[in-house]
Amino acid sequence: xxxxxxxxxxLAGAAATAVLATLSLGAxxxxxxxxxxxxxxxxxxxxxxxxxxGTGASNAGSGSSSKSSNSAGSSGAKTSxxxxxxxxxxxxxKTPAASSAEPVTCEGSHTxxxxxxxxxxxxxxLLTVTNTGSKSCYLYGYPAVRFGEAQAVPPVIExxxxxxxxxxxxxxxxxxxxxxxxxxxxxxxxxxxxxxxxYFQGRSGSESVGTGAHPSLPANxxxxxxxxxxxxxxxxxxxxxxx
Numbered sequence: 001x002x003x004x005x006x007x008x009x010x011l012a013g014a015a016a017t018a019v020l021a022t023l024s025l026g027a028x029x030x031x032x033x034x035x036x037x038x039x040x041x042x043x044x045x046x047x048x049x050x051x052x053x054g055t056g057a058s059n060a061g062s063g064s065s066s067k068s069s070n071s072a073g074s075s076g077a078k079t080s081x082x083x084x085x086x087x088x089x090x091x092x093x094k095t096p097a098a099s100s101a102e103p104v105t106c107e108g109s110h111t112x113x114x115x116x117x118x119x120x121x122x123x124x125x126l127l128t129v130t131n132t133g134s135k136s137c138y139l140y141g142y143p144a145v146r147f148g149e150a151q152a153v154p155p156v157i158e159x160x161x162x163x164x165x166x167x168x169x170x171x172x173x174x175x176x177x178x179x180x181x182x183x184x185x186x187x188x189x190x191x192x193x194x195x196x197x198x199y200f201q202g203r204s205g206s207e208s209v210g211t212g213a214h215p216s217l218p219a220n221x222x223x224x225x226x227x228x229x230x231x232x233x234x235x236x237x238x239x240x241x242x243x
Contacts, residue, residue: 107210141201148193187225
């Protein structure tokens with residue numbers, strides 16, 4: 001009998017254990033009456049939230065960077081375009097039109113002629129022509145001088161011809177001397193004159209060009225005779241008065 005009782009008790013315990021197991025499984029499967037504390041206390045952030053948050057931060061950073069970049073770029077563009085004002089606002093300096101470098105022929109309209117009698121050499125007069133124009137000029141040949149009412153011009157001393165044409169820069173002077181009369185008194189038809197005209201030759205030397213000059217003479221005039229002659233124009237005064 002004791003063995004039978006013991007067997008029944010074991011069977012009843014096993015049955016109770018099976019019933020408890022069945023109830024436990026049912027509670028876990030339907031979720032209606034039992035809360036899953038682990039699941040309810042653990043909050044998993046959604047992937048979309050992370051993505052949105054990241055994108056937002058990224059966009060915010062990008063926007064800030066873009067604004068900074070645009071601002072810097074805009075500022076740079078303004079600086080480049082306006083900056084110190086040199087590129088966009090400073091007017092280009094205009095180079096003044098250069099005057100022609102080609103010399104012209106010296107003549108009375110852009111020169112000043114002075115006649116000065118010399119004590120040495122005796123009975124000589126120095127003609128000084130100064131370029132008062134803005135261009136260089138060529139002083140061709142020799143001066144065609146007319147004293148008083150003379151109809152002809154005196155001859156030139158051929159040996160006085162320079163090796164090159166006299167060229168006068170603006171402000172420079174050229175020279176010629178006039179042998180007024182024979183120093184030994186051998187000249188003929190001597191007389192006093194009180195006016196003088198000087199004419200300029202062109203390249204060909206066969207005719208006068210431009211305007212003549214009318215330099216003043218001493219108040220009591222100068223004495224001339226038939227030995228009157230002139231030198232070619234010279235670049236240096238010394239070369240003129242040596243004849």
